[in-house]
Amino acid sequence: MPYVVDGNNLIGHTTSLHLNDDRSRQALVQKISLFHNAGGGQVVIVFDGEPCGLVPAGLTLGGVRVLYAGGRSDADTKIKSMVSARRNPQDLIVVSSDTAVYNYARQHGAKAMKCHEFNIKMTEVIKGKSAEESKPEVGELNEWYRYFGLEKDEKDEG
Numbered sequence: 001m002p003y004v005v006d007g008n009n010l011i012g013h014t015t016s017l018h019l020n021d022d023r024s025r026q027a028l029v030q031k032i033s034l035f036h037n038a039g040g041g042q043v044v045i046v047f048d049g050e051p052c053g054l055v056p057a058g059l060t061l062g063g064v065r066v067l068y069a070g071g072r073s074d075a076d077t078k079i080k081s082m083v084s085a086r087r088n089p090q091d092l093i094v095v096s097s098d099t100a101v102y103n104y105a106r107q108h109g110a111k112a113m114k115c116h117e118f119n120i121k122m123t124e125v126i127k128g129k130s131a132e133e134s135k136p137e138v139g140e141l142n143e144w145y146r147y148f149g150l151e152k153d154e155k156d157e158g
Helices: 007-012 022-040 075-085 099-107 115-134 138-147
Strands: 003-006 043-047 064-068 093-095 111-113
Touching (some): 003 115, 111 115
């Protein structure tokens, strides 16, 4: 299920990031890219204003795409129009702690998630993938048991 993220709103709700720093946009895109690569799903990040040099408009990293609202609009309006234009808005998860955006998404059938909830989910998915990658395969464990002359007791399986 794809996410539509209110980028500036998420930056504002992330303690390590700052709204007036273009590097925060870059750091957010990188973290969301890790989330996507760990199996978190496709994400569209919508930022207020014009593109910054570190994160250009239309940037796509795998399943992560960056959009800007431009000078005559804002991310809230762009996200609302994305929800309205969606044939099946129930297939979207809108991430914003802005009450108007959050309520609009829900009223139009999309799922909605507050920024702090998404930050927790991102951390869990990223950490979960890292832990999973470091776990040895069962076949690999059995080879080590045989190598050291240990027979794995069936009651230990499970």
